[in-house]
Structures are given as structure tokens and as C-alpha cells.
Amino acid sequence: MSDLPQSFLAALEELDQLRADALFRLALADRAPIEAVEQLIVPALEAIGRGWDEGRTALSQVYVAGRFCERLVSGVFPAGIEAGGERPRTAIVVLNDYHFLGKRIVSAVLRASGIAVLDYGRMDVDELVSRVAADRLEVLLISVLMLPAALQVGALTAALRARDLPVRVAVGGAPFHFDAELWREVGAHAMGRTAGDAPGIVRALLEEGR
Amino acid sequence: MNSMQRCLAALAHQEPDRVPLFLLATLHGARELGMPIAEYFSAAEHVVEGQLRLFRKYRGDCLYAFFYAAIEAEAWGGSTHFRADGPPACGEPVIGSASLIDRLDPPAIDDAPGLLRVIETIRRLSDFAGDRVPVIGVAISPFSLPVMQMGFAAYLDLIHDDRARFEQLMRVNEEFTVSWANAQLAAGATAICYFDPLSAASVIPPALYRQTGRRVARRTLARITGPTATHLASGRALPIMGDLADTGTLAVGVSALEDLRVLKAAAGDRVALLGNLNGVEMRRWTPVRAEAEVRRAIAGAARGGGFILSDNHGEIPWQVADQVLMAIGDAVERWGRYPLDWIPSAARAG
Ligand code: B12
Numbered sequence: 043m044s045d046l047p048q049s050f051l052a053a054l055e056e057l058d059q060l061r062a063d064a065l066f067r068l069a070l071a072d073r074a075p076i077e078a079v080e081q082l083i084v085p086a087l088e089a090i091g092r093g094w095d096e097g098r099t100a101l102s103q104v105y106v107a108g109r110f111c112e113r114l115v116s117g118v119f120p121a122g123i124e125a126g127g128e129r130p131r132t133a134i135v136v137l138n139d140y141h142f143l144g145k146r147i148v149s150a151v152l153r154a155s156g157i158a159v160l161d162y163g164r165m166d167v168d169e170l171v172s173r174v175a176a177d178r179l180e181v182l183l184i185s186v187l188m189l190p191a192a193l194q195v196g197a198l199t200a201a202l203r204a205r206d207l208p209v210r211v212a213v214g215g216a217p218f219h220f221d222a223e224l225w226r227e228v229g230a231h232a233m234g235r236t237a238g239d240a241p242g243i244v245r246a247l248l249e250e251g252r
Numbered sequence: 253m254n255s256m257q258r259c260l261a262a263l264a265h266q267e268p269d270r271v272p273l274f275l276l277a278t279l280h281g282a283r284e285l286g287m288p289i290a291e292y293f294s295a296a297e298h299v300v301e302g303q304l305r306l307f308r309k310y311r312g313d314c315l316y317a318f319f320y321a322a323i324e325a326e327a328w329g330g331s332t333h334f335r336a337d338g339p340p341a342c343g344e345p346v347i348g349s350a351s352l353i354d355r356l357d358p359p360a361i362d363d364a365p366g367l368l369r370v371i372e373t374i375r376r377l378s379d380f381a382g383d384r385v386p387v388i389g390v391a392i393s394p395f396s397l398p399v400m401q402m403g404f405a406a407y408l409d410l411i412h413d414d415r416a417r418f419e420q421l422m423r424v425n426e427e428f429t430v431s432w433a434n435a436q437l438a439a440g441a442t443a444i445c446y447f448d449p450l451s452a453a454s455v456i457p458p459a460l461y462r463q464t465g466r467r468v469a470r471r472t473l474a475r476i477t478g479p480t481a482t483h484l485a486s487g488r489a490l491p492i493m494g495d496l497a498d499t500g501t502l503a504v505g506v507s508a509l510e511d512l513r514v515l516k517a518a519a520g521d522r523v524a525l526l527g528n529l530n531g532v533e534m535r536r537w538t539p540v541r542a543e544a545e546v547r548r549a550i551a552g553a554a555r556g557g558g559f560i561l562s563d564n565h566g567e568i569p570w571q572v573a574d575q576v577l578m579a580i581g582d583a584v585e586r587w588g589r590y591p592l593d594w595i596p597s598a599a600r601a602g
Contacts, residue, residue, distance in 0.1 A: 057412075094454070097453065097454065097488050097490075097491075097509070097510075099457070100453060100454060100455055100456045100457045100460075101454060101455045101456070102408050102411070102412075102455060102456045102457065102460070103457060105405070105408050106408070106412060139341070140333060140341040140342065140343070141341075141404070142403075142404075142405070143404040143405055146405055188338055188339070188341065189338060189532055189535070189569050189570075189571060190335060190337045190338035190570070190571075191338075193337075193571070216532075217532050219509070220486070220508065220509075220530055220531075220532035220533055221530075221532045221533045221535070221536065223536070224532075
């Protein structure tokens, strides 16, 4: 059954949700649930994301796959994978922008990968700094679409540093694709080229910060 | 040659005197007039004055009547958020639930103050331009417009889950786009830039495009009574280049994420290319880098005509410095003169 992850990926790429669902259930038969997530869902979403970055898949496929996997996982674990009730120390936000699809896809991919994340909606810099402090965040994910919003991340990271907040900031969205240097310039700790990068980035940043 | 002759030759896949330059600056007009962006776009005379100043300053080959994408959403009852340092963005979706599509009617151009400002701008620009300089109008495609009408996620859900309603929305939107584009042509626009990034291979897979965006484009472009160029707003074009040519468009706006040489080989002389300077990155360019990028683009796609140099999105970001835009104009003068003998022959063969 070693080609199960491969078949699952193929089913997702073809938007064959019935087959993907059946394969996921098959995996659950001889694996712990969290293993099924890590062996099937996480690599599949990563691969679809990579395919998008390289021009082989389309954004709509990333969206549909993320949305579907999120549903798959919540169907099996209605209470969320990380049960235990502790408030997550990871959040996602749209900074001063009016475009929510990126955040929505990244959130779906994270939840489908078993990572709990707070959704801050849309905020400006001051409000966001206060929330980061109040929630004692460890990782903040920012999604932007417009260049001025991407540039505002610079003001945000400066304000976070000024208040000595230990949060790690990861950014993503179109401006960071078109200018590969931009994420460093605005003082982010990491940049994701696709939603599929998000679970790996969150895990690495949590690790770094501890 | 004047700008019009230069562009016509390039679009006919012949070599003009030099590579035409479409320097698609919009927001920079506000800077020229020392005016906040929101105020700038509130009156046709501002945009006319802004475009004329930019035209003289940067020596481009067109006048650009584009205000901002959300101005079309305003016609459907939407709102626009202005900001001081960048392009306006569309507010809340007006189609809050898919069932509203069943009762949707296209707005009349005459009832939309924003669109009338654009029409007035085109009228005045075309009085100035005569037949010497092309005046470019813009219409968002019926297929891309719903992102602003109903939100991106809801629209992707509609495409995937409710094809009948999707078709209904396309019928309504097509009526709007056709009358909007034709009103601009009637006011004196030389050509319409049909913005259709939803059709890009980075947004939907080519197979889905062939069932959706391509059909919409074929029907719509056939009813627009003047020349059109399709712009993917920096989305990927390569996998669908042949399909785009089949829609009847004259040129395709292409992305900095794709190789111009490869795009040119795919386009051949079926469709001209418009692009592909990276506007977002341009913010950090020096004049020297700008010159190198112009050379790269010209070497990649200008031989034999069929090429207009431009940014890859159809709008240069507010943050791009004057000296970079000047350097682009200078570099086109220096490196864009045909017959482009400086291009190494290996590059020419490609
Ligand atoms: C389709 C499109 C349009 C469509 C729909 C746009 C929309 N969403 O409303 C239309 C035609 C309406 C349009 C209009 C405009 N557009 Co437009 N458009 C695009 C295009 C081609 C795709 C944008 C998109 O929505 N993608 C979907 C999102 C989800 O993709 P994404 O943000 O990249 O997210 C993915 C990854 O980056 C990642 N990700 C995102 N966030 C995060 C966060 C983290 C932490 C991680 C790990 C990953 C991650 O996950 C996602 C999936 O993998 C891009 C160019 C491009 N090639 O990307 C230009 C682009 C976004 N547009 C741009 C602009 C400027 C505009 C306008 C303002 C133009 C104008 N003057 O009117 C308007 C604004 C429209 C509005 N809503 O008000 C610019 C923005 C940059 C800039 N110059 O400031 C772009 C980047 C073009 C460019 N190269 O300059 N546009």
C-alpha cells in the first residue's frame, strides 16, 4: 500500500473527491489518524502547492484541494486534531488589504494538516501588534495581495521588535512571488511561495522560537 | 513613424522603426498633479492632464484611459477603498448569495458616474491624439469580473459547483462588457485591453479554461467593434497561448514569470506579445538594471515585430521611481531601433 500517498495526490489533482475520500479511509484502517494526515494530506497539499509555483497546477486546484482536505479532516476529527483545548499560539491575518482568498487557502491547508490557527481577519498594524501581545503569539502568518500591503509588513515587524515581542512572522502572497527579496526587506522570518509551504513553515518557526 | 504607425506595424508582425513602448502608468498621473489618488480619479480632467504629462515625460507610445478595476464594480453597486500609496481596491461583494444571479441585470453605462468619467477621459484624450497616438481603453472580462462582484472564493465555488448559474452570470456580464467596451470605442478609444487574469493557467487549469473563459472570450470579443488585446495581468499564458490566439485577440499581455523567448515561439505570428517587465520588482531597480531588463525583453521577443514592450501587469506600481521609468524610455531608444542587429544570432533563431 506504499503508493497510497501517490494515489491520494492523483485523486486530489483530478478533483476526484470520492476516490480521495475512499483512499483516506483506507489509510485510516491501518494508521493512527495523525499518521494518515501526515502521510497523505500534508505531502499531497505540499506537492499541489509546488506544482502551482512551478506553473503545473492552477490556483483553483490548490483552493479546491485545500477546502476538500479541510473537510475530510474535520469529518474524522470533529473536535480538531490537536484536542486538549489550549488556545493556539499561531494566527493568520490579512494586513491592510481587502483580499481574503490567500488567507482562506492557507488556513484550510493548515487545518487539514492538523495545525490549529487563530483567524484575525483583516487588521491594521496597531491593532495587530496589540493582538499579538495579548494572545502571546509564537507565529504570525500574513497574507497580502497588494504591494503597499506587503510593504506595511516592514512597519509591523519594526513595531513588534520595538515592543520586544518574540513572535516569528511568515509572509506570503503575490508581491513576494514577483520580488524574491521583498520578504527579507520587510523583516519577515520566512516566506511561503504557496499555501502548501505553510505547515512546514509553522512547524519550523515554532521549533526555532522554543 | 508616429506611435500609431509603430504600433500597427508591430501588431501586423512587421518590424516598425523601433519597438513600441506601452508605459502603463496610471497612479503616477496623480503624483504629477500633486494630488491624492482618490481626488485624482474623481474627475476626467485630472486623468486627462495626468496622462498627457506622463506621455510627454516618458515618451511612451500610447495614452492609457484605465482608472482602476473596481470602477466597473461600482457600476454594479459596489464600493471602492482608496489608499494614499497604491491602487484602489474593491469593497464588499454586491452578489452576496449565488441565488441573486437569477435576478441580475447588467447596469447601463449611462447610469454609472465612474464609467462616464472614463468615457469623458477617452473623448478628450482622443481629441488630443487624433490618429497619431493610440488611446487604450480597458474592460475587465465577463469571466474575471465576478471576483469583484461576488468574492474570489464564492466565484470559484460557483464555477465548480453550479455551472448553470455560472452560465447565467456570464450571459449578464457579457452584455455589460460588450456595451462598456463599445462605448469606449465610440468615444474614441483605439483598442480595448481585455483584462482576463482568471483565464490564466496560474488561476484555472487549461482544460477548465477551454470550457469557460475561452468560450466567454470568443463570444465577447466577437461583439466588440474594435481591436482587442487580452491581458492576463501577470498570470501565466504559455499553456493556453494557442487558445488565446483563437479568441480573435491581437495581442496577449504576458508575465515576468515566463520566458519571453518561449512565449514568442508559442505565439509565432498568430498573436503579438505585450510585456513583460516586472512591475513589482521595478520598485527596487536602478537605471542600469532597467536598461538590462529592457534589453532582455527586446532580445527575447522583438525580432520580426509582434512585440510591444510594457510592464507585465498593465499598471506600474505607485512605488516605482521616476528615474526608472525615464531609464526604460531611454533604453528603448537605445536598444529598440530595428533591425536590432545587436541581438546575438543564437537568440534570434529562438
Ligand atoms: C486574478 C487577478 C486579478 C483579478 C481578481 C483579483 C482579486 N483577487 O480581487 C482582477 C482582474 C479583478 C484584478 C484586479 C486588480 N489587481 Co490583480 N491580479 C490578479 C492575479 C493574476 C492573481 C491574484 C489572485 O487573487 N490570486 C489568488 C491568491 C490567493 O493568490 P496568492 O495571493 O498569490 O496566494 C497564493 C500563495 O501566494 C500563497 N499565499 C498567500 N498568502 C500566503 C501567506 C502565507 C503565510 C503563506 C505561507 C502562503 C501564502 O497561497 C496562495 C495559494 O498557493 C495577480 C498576479 C499574479 N500572477 O498573482 C494580479 C495582482 C494581484 N493584481 C494586482 C493589482 C494591482 C490589481 C488592481 C489593484 C489593479 C487596479 N489598479 O485596479 C485590481 C484590484 C482588484 C480589486 N479586488 O479591487 C497586483 C498587486 C501587486 C501590486 N502591483 O500592488 C498583482 C500582483 C499583479 C502584479 N504583478 O502587479 N486582479
